[in-house]
Amino acid sequence: MVRVHRAEKPNADRSEFDRRLADLLAPSPKTIAALARRIVALVAGMHPEMEAAVRFGWQSVSFRHPGAGYVCGVFPRPDRVLLLFEHARQLTDPHGLLEGDTRQVRFIALKPSVRIPETGIADLLAEAIALRDRPRRRLRR
Secondary structure, three states: OEOOOOOOOOHHHHHHHHHHHHHHHOOOOHHHHHHHHHHHHHHHHHOOOOEEEEEOOOOEEEEEEOOOEEEEEEEEOOOOEEEEEOOHHHOOOOOOOOEOOOOOOEEEEEOOOOOOOHHHHHHHHHHHHHHHOOOOOOOOO
16 A cells, blocks of 8 residues: 655555556546546645545545545546545535445546546545544554
8 A cells, every 4th residue: 555645655655646646547538547646645645644545446446544444435437427425425515526325335427527626625634534533443462
């Protein structure tokens, strides 16, 4: 797993993540690949404590928070990019961005021609992390 955040992170880690991301996005149309990169950078910039990892099996970039676990993923599709939230059914979604009707997962469908709702994404990320963030328990010896 490669962290995608801080400038002080070794360049080798960042280069490896970038290489894997480029491989993931290679089959995508250029506009979709560019949008996916923007969403990955946006999420990573909003919560630099999260780790991002390219998951070829899921065809996505997953974001994991140290206390909340898996929070969201960026899924490039042929005509759009999905920003999927794992426990989004429990989120308030004040901006009305979330789609889907499964038992726990919801997503925001993003298209290259539409403005990215940065404020709404920031609010959903903060709420998703707060909802699941658990302090680490110390093991008794």
